[in-house]
Amino acid sequence: MAQTMMKKIVASSACLVVGLTRRTSSRSLVTASKNLNAKKERDLPNEGEITKSVFMSQSTDIYTNLALEDWMYRNMDFTKHHVMMVWRNEPCVVIGRHQNPWLEANLPLLSEKDIALARRNSGGGTVYHDRGNLNVTFFTPRERYDRKYNLELIKRALFRGFGVKSLINERQDIIVRDKYKVSGTAAKLGRLTAYHHCTLLVNANKADLSKALAKREHGIQTNATASTRSEVANLSEVDNRVTVDSLQTAIGYEYLRTAALSLEDGGQNQISKQRGFQFVNPTDDWFPGLAELKNELQTWDWCFGRTPxxxxxxxxxxxxxxxxxxxxxxxxxxxxxxMTVENGLIDDVTLNIPPGLVESGFHGEASVITHLKGKRFTSEALSALQEAMLTRHLTKDVKKLDDKEQFVAKCFDQVVNTV
Known part of the structure; x- marks a missing residue:
């Protein structure tokens, strides 16, 4: 019976979303956006005319969920309908739009453990996700973006649902026990639409989190946004009644019982006026064009090539x-x-060879260096370096680097893999 009921809920939410997309094509949405933007001020409804929904993504894939956020941001009209989306992911590291992945994440470990790395469209710092995180996204019109409202609502849900006391610091992180961070926050504000999202640590694997975001020797200088390191805690450490499912329910009901523009608690009467909880299936059938957005978010050019x-x-x-x-x-x-790296590609590189290495026979000819220009700042560049050092040998049957060349290759490997 529970499964049948769930299918009915999914079907009803599918009608809601598909209905929106069928009534309004992407071209007409763009046209409408331009017309609205041409106005100096939009006519927005009163608080009582706004309904709310809690969307629950059925995907645990980071690229799918980020694509769903982006699809809703681009295509849905939140003027009279505010939406809170809750979602979770398999283990992954998510960097902000303007961040450097080589600085923020332990890339060799991610590769070894098959942990995804994703770049989101919003700013802010780097976070680690696993099934012990709850991610929450609030969608509103641009004019009604209110980060404080959203965070206060979460704070209130923690106390109402579990008696957990928390505070919001000057960085707009949610803190428990006076110093431990349980939630970071980021946002994207467009001309017409905005979203604010945050991740809540419930029972995440803190050991994996620490390893995935471990700082290492890298020698990188950049103007990219840097993450601020904080001591973190899981909410389940504060109260073992807090699970991802129970927290999702608590925040969802807090959202539905609260007025759309103020923190007035309307209780059950307010809940009865809303559209409620809705399972959403992030597929092209429900959200036409979603697969294309997902594919773009998975590319090397987006995740690494967009690095400042x-x-x-x-x-x-x-x-x-x-x-x-x-x-x-x-x-x-x-x-x-x-090295100088632009768009994730090596733009310039110099090897300063000490006299002792030159006098022992290694020269590092310019031809070796030119092979690196335009290569990705990855093991692709290492392979190009090794190939160039081999091809400079006069004897064509040399298939192995000598000791000095192997040392240079090992050092280069440590640079491009930042270990």
Whole structure:
């Protein structure tokens, strides 16, 4: 019976969403947007004319859920209908629109553990998601974007539902026990529509979170937005009654019982006026064009290529056994690698070869360096470097780098993989 009821709810919400998309094509939505934007001020409804829905995504794929956010932001009209979406993901790291993934995430670990990395459309810092996180997105018209309203509503739900006391700090994080962060926040504001989203730590794997976001030696200099590190806690540590499902229900009902523009508590009477909880299935059948948005969010060009320009400089002491044996050097012999990276691609690179390595036979000809320009700042560049060093040998049957070349390749590998 429960399964049948769920199917009915899903079907009803499908009608809602598909109905919206069928009545209004993407072209007419764009036209309507332009017409509305041409007005100096929009006529927005009174509070009593606004209804609310809680959308519950049935996907746990980060790219699908980010695409769903973007689809709703681009296509839905929230003038008289405000929406709160709740969603969760399999393990992943999500960076802000203007961030550098090589700085923010432990990329070798993500690759090893098959943890997805995604870049979202909103700003803000980097977060780790797993099934122990609850993500919440509030959609409104641009003029009615109100981050404080949303956070106060969550704070009130925590207390009403579980007796958990929290506060909102100056960074608009939600804090428990005076110092532990349980929620970060970010937003995207367009000309007509806005959304504010946050992630709540319920029973996330904090060990995996720490490893996935671990800081390492990288030598990167950039103007990209940097994350602020904070001590974190799970809400289940504060009260073991807090689960992702129970928190989703508590915040959902708090949202429905609260007036649309003020924090007035309307109780059950207010809930009865709303559209309620609705399961949504993020597919092209429900949201035409969603797959295209998802595919774009998964590309290397979006996740890495949209990184603001940066430079990287690393130095590596040369092992004594690789130096010219008949020489004594007064200074430490260091190989220095400098790079400029734009759009995730190597734009310029220099190798400063110490005298001890030159005198032992390694020269680092310009032809080796030119092979790197335009290569991705990944192991793709390492492969190009190794190939270039091999092809410079006069003997064509040389298929293995010598000890000095292997050292240079190892140092380069540490640079492009930031370990």
């Amino acid at each position: 320009a940066f430079t990287v400089s690393r130095s590596f002491p040369v092992p004594a056994e690789l130096l010219a044996p008949s020489k004594v050097y007064s200074a430490t012999q260091e190989l220095i690698i400098n």
